[in-house]
Amino acid sequence: MPELTVTVGVSPYQLDREILIKLDQCDESGHDFVVAPISNPLFRQKMADALTKGFEDRNQLIQAPFSPQELYLRTSDSSDRLVGLTAEWANLDAKDPAERYMAEKVGEYHPYLSAQKGYGKYGERGFTGAVNVQSNSFVDVHSKVNENAHRLTVETCAALLALVMVGGCLQVFEKELLWASYIGISAIIVPSLNTHSTQFINYARMICRALNDYAFHQLWVRVPLDDLTSGDKQQAWKNWMLLKQMCDYSSKLQIALVIKSKLPDQEYISQWFAEPIKCIVLPTTTFTTNPKGYPVLSKPHQNLVRRLLQFTSYVVIEEAEGELTCDTGNHQKFLRYLAQMQDDMSSLEKFAAGYKDYLQSPLQPLMDHLESATYATFEQDPIKYQLYEKRFWTVFQRTTNSHTGRGPLVDRSLNAAKLACRKVKVYALEKNPNAYVTLQRKMESVWKDDVTVFFGDMRFWQPPEKADILVSELLGSFGDNELSPECLDGAQRLLKDDGISIPSSYSSYLAPLSSTKLYNQVTALNGPAHFETPFVVLFDAVDSLATPQKVWDFVHPNPQLPTDAHSVARVDNHHNTRYATNRFTCPKTALVHGLAGYFDAVLYKSITLSICPETHTPGMFSWFPIYFPLKKPILVPSGAIIETHLWRLSSFSKVWYEWSISTEFASANEHGSHTDMKTSTPVHNLNGSSYWIGL
Numbered sequence: 001m002p003e004l005t006v007t008v009g010v011s012p013y014q015l016d017r018e019i020l021i022k023l024d025q026c027d028e029s030g031h032d033f034v035v036a037p038i039s040n041p042l043f044r045q046k047m048a049d050a051l052t053k054g055f056e057d058r059n060q061l062i063q064a065p066f067s068p069q070e071l072y073l074r075t076s077d078s079s080d081r082l083v084g085l086t087a088e089w090a091n092l093d094a095k096d097p098a099e100r101y102m103a104e105k106v107g108e109y110h111p112y113l114s115a116q117k118g119y120g121k122y123g124e125r126g127f128t129g130a131v132n133v134q135s136n137s138f139v140d141v142h143s144k145v146n147e148n149a150h151r152l153t154v155e156t157c158a159a160l161l162a163l164v165m166v167g168g169c170l171q172v173f174e175k176e177l178l179w180a181s182y183i184g185i186s187a188i189i190v191p192s193l194n195t196h197s198t199q200f201i202n203y204a205r206m207i208c209r210a211l212n213d214y215a216f217h218q219l220w221v222r223v224p225l226d227d228l229t230s231g232d233k234q235q236a237w238k239n240w241m242l243l244k245q246m247c248d249y250s251s252k253l254q255i256a257l258v259i260k261s262k263l264p265d266q267e268y269i270s271q272w273f274a275e276p277i278k279c280i281v282l283p284t285t286t287f288t289t290n291p292k293g294y295p296v297l298s299k300p301h302q303n304l305v306r307r308l309l310q311f312t313s314y315v316v317i318e319e320a321e322g323e324l325t326c327d328t329g330n331h332q333k334f335l336r337y338l339a340q341m342q343d344d345m346s347s348l349e350k351f352a353a354g355y356k357d358y359l360q361s362p363l364q365p366l367m368d369h370l371e372s373a374t375y376a377t378f379e380q381d382p383i384k385y386q387l388y389e390k391r392f393w394t395v396f397q398r399t400t401n402s403h404t405g406r407g408p409l410v411d412r413s414l415n416a417a418k419l420a421c422r423k424v425k426v427y428a429l430e431k432n433p434n435a436y437v438t439l440q441r442k443m444e445s446v447w448k449d450d451v452t453v454f455f456g457d458m459r460f461w462q463p464p465e466k467a468d469i470l471v472s473e474l475l476g477s478f479g480d481n482e483l484s485p486e487c488l489d490g491a492q493r494l495l496k497d498d499g500i501s502i503p504s505s506y507s508s509y510l511a512p513l514s515s516t517k518l519y520n521q522v523t524a525l526n527g528p529a530h531f532e533t534p535f536v537v538l539f540d541a542v543d544s545l546a547t548p549q550k551v552w553d554f555v556h557p558n559p560q561l562p563t564d565a566h567s568v569a570r571v572d573n574h575h576n577t578r579y580a581t582n583r584f585t586c587p588k589t590a591l592v593h594g595l596a597g598y599f600d601a602v603l604y605k606s607i608t609l610s611i612c613p614e615t616h617t618p619g620m621f622s623w624f625p626i627y628f629p630l631k632k633p634i635l636v637p638s639g640a641i642i643e644t645h646l647w648r649l650s651s652f653s654k655v656w657y658e659w660s661i662s663t664e665f666a667s668a669n670e671h672g673s674h675t676d677m678k679t680s681t682p683v684h685n686l687n688g689s690s691y692w693i694g695l
C-alpha cells in the first residue's frame with residue numbers, strides 16, 4: 001500500500017478577514033486549501049431585506065450586482081487553492097412560494113417572458129437575462145419590463161449576467177455559482193442535502209442544472225455519514241440516491257462526507273464506500289483531546305478516516321460555529337500523522353495496492369498467447385504453487401502430464417517428488433510458441449531427463465503414453481472463464497481410466513454489488529459494449545451486498561464424457577453450458593451496479609484454493625474477482641429479493657456469459673394492502689455480441 005496522502009484544508013465557519021489573509025494564515029499553519037463561502041453576511045442581509053420589500057424595490061435590490069463588500073472571494077488570485085461554498089442559508093426548497101417564485105419562475109412574474117421566442121441557455125436557466133440565439137444578442141428582459149430594453153452583444157453577456165439576475169434563494173445559488181465560475185474555482189461545495197425529509201426536489205433540479213451549465217470540474221454535496229436525528233438510518237443515503245438519479249448519475253456530482261462524533265453501525269458506513277466520496281469533512285467537534293491536550297480522533301474514527309483516505313486525499317477540518325479563533329493546525333498535523341501510519345502490510349496488500357478498482361480485461365490464454373511479463377506476475381504468487389506442490393506430495397509416483405506456461409508447476413512437481421524420494425516422469429505441454437521456447441531452454445539447462453517438453457494444444461495433442469495425473473492451471477477469476485472445462489475435456493483422453501486431474505473441480509460464485517466508482521469507470525470507457533463485458537478487478541470502493549452464492553461447478557475427469565472422446569470440446573460443447581439463478585435478500589436499500597464473481601477450486605480431496613471473500617486462501621494473489629456490470633444500476637429496497645440469472649453458453653468457436661438481475665419486493669397498493677412487484681434488467685451480452693472467449 002503506498003503511503004496515504006492527505007490534502008488537508010480548513011473550512012472556517014465564518015470568515016471575518018480578507019480571504020487572501022486567511023490563505024496566508026493557512027499556508028503558515030500547513031493547510032493546503034481553504035473552503036470559503038462565496039458571499040458574506042452583508043449579501044445575506046441584502047437578500048433578506050429584499051424579501052421584505054414590495055415588488056419594484058425587491059427587484060431592484062436583487063438585480064444589483066454583487067458589490068465587492070458582499071463577497072469573500074473577490075479575485076481569481078489563488079482560486080486553485082480555494083473550494084467555494086455556496087450559501088447554506090439559501091433554501092432551495094423554501095415553502096414560501098414568494099421566495100422561490102421570485103427567484104425562479106420568472107415567466108410567471110413576467111408573463112411576456114414566456115411569450116418570448118428563441119431563448120438560449122441563459123434564458124433557460126431562469127435568469128431574467130436571455131440569449132436570443134437567433135439574433136445572437138442579449139436581452140435584458142427585466143429592463144424590458146420597464147420598457148427599457150438593452151441589447152448587448154453576446155460576448156459581454158457572461159460578464160453581465162451577474163448584474164441582471166433576479167434574486168431570492170435560488171437566485172443566490174445561481175449568482176454565487178456564476179461568480180465562482182467567473183473567478184475560476186473548480187470545486188464547489190453546494191448546500192447540505194436535506195436529510196430530514198424528501199423536501200429537496202427543487203434543490204436536486206438546481207444541482208442538475210448547475211452540473212449541466214457550469215464548467216466546474218466537480219460539485220461536492222455535503223452529506224452526513226449518518227443523520228442520527230432521523231428515524232430511518234438510511235434517510236441521508238436514500239436522498240443522495242434520489243439526487244444522483246435526478247442528475248442522471250453525473251460523474252461530476254460527488255460527496256463531501258461529514259463525519260460527526262457518533263458513528264453509525266458498520267453496515268451503514270460501508271454503503272458509502274460505494275459512493276463517490278471526494279472529500280471528508282471533520283468538524284473540530286468530532287475530535288477529542290488526548291492527555292497532552294492535542295486534538296485526536298477515536299480509534300473507530302481513525303480506522304474510518306484511513307479507509308476513506310484510500311478513496312480521496314481531501315480532508316476538510318471544519319471550524320465549529322462560534323469558534324472563530326480556533327487553531328486547526330494541530331488537527332491538521334494529526335491527520336497527516338494518521339495518513340502516514342503504516343499498517344504491517346501483507347505481501348498480498350503490497351502487491352494489490354496498485355490494482356484497486358482498476359478494470360482489466362480478462363485474459364484469454366487459450367485464444368491469445370500470453371506474454372512473458374504475464375507469466376512473471378503469475379509466478380510471484382507463492383501460495384498457489386505451494387498448494388499444488390502439497391497436492392503432488394500424495395500423488396507424485398505416477399506419470400504426470402502438465403500444462404505449463406514457463407514451468408512453475410513442473411518445478412513444484414519435481415520438488416515434491418524429490419522430497420518424497422519418488423521418481424516421476426513429466427510430460428510438459430504448452431501451446432504458446434513463445435513460452436515453449438522458455439520451456440525448452442529450461443528442459444536443457446535444469447530439468448534434463450526428468451521432463452519432456454511438447455508443443456501443442458491439449459485438445460488435439462497425441463501423447464506417447466497416457467498419464468496418471470493431469471496437472472493444469474487454466475483457471476480464471478470466475479473459475480471456468482479461461483475455458484478450463486473445454487481444454488480439460490479435450491485432454492481427458494490423455495488420462496488413464498483411473499487417472500487424476502489436478503484440479504479435480506472448481507466452482508463459480510456470484511453476489512450483487514454496489515460501486516459507483518466501478519460503474520463510472522465503465523461509463524468512461526465509452527461505448528455500450530463495455531457494460532456487457534466482465535472485468536477483472538480488485539474491489540475497493542465497493543459495497544458487497546451479500547455473501548456470494550455458488551452458481552455452478554465443473555468436475556474433472558468429467559464423468560459425462562465418453563472415455564474415447566476425441567476433441568469433444570469442438571464437436572459438442574453442450575455439456576459445458578450452464579444456467580443458474582440465485583436469490584439474495586438485500587440487507588438494506590441499495591443501488592446495485594452489477595455482480596461480483598469469484599471461484600474456488602479443489603486441487604485434490606482436501607486441498608483447495610479460493611478467492612471468495614469468506615474463504616479466501618491467505619496470501620494468494622493470482623486472481624482478483626470479476627465484475628459483471630449492469631448498463632443501468634437498479635435501486636433495490638431493503639428486504640427485497642435480488643434474483644440473478646447467469647448463463648454460460650457456447651458455439652463451435654466461442655463461449656460467453658449472459659446475465660440479468662430481477663428484483664422482487666412488496667409494494668403498497670391503493671387499498672393499503674401489499675402486492676408483489678417484480679422488475680428486471682435487460683439480458684446483457686445477448687449471443688456474446690459484446691464479449692466472448694475464443695475456443
Ligand SMILES: C[S@@+](CC[C@H](N)C(=O)[O-])C[C@H]1O[C@@H](n2cnc3c(N)ncnc32)[C@H](O)[C@@H]1O
Nearest residue numbers: 365366378404405430431432456457458473487
Ligand atoms: C493461466 S496460464 C498458467 C501457466 C502456469 N501453469 C503457471 O501457473 O504459471 C495457462 C497456460 O496454459 C496454456 N494453455 C492454455 N490452453 C492450452 C491448451 N489447450 N493446450 C496447451 N496449453 C494451453 C497457456 O498458453 C498458458 O501458458
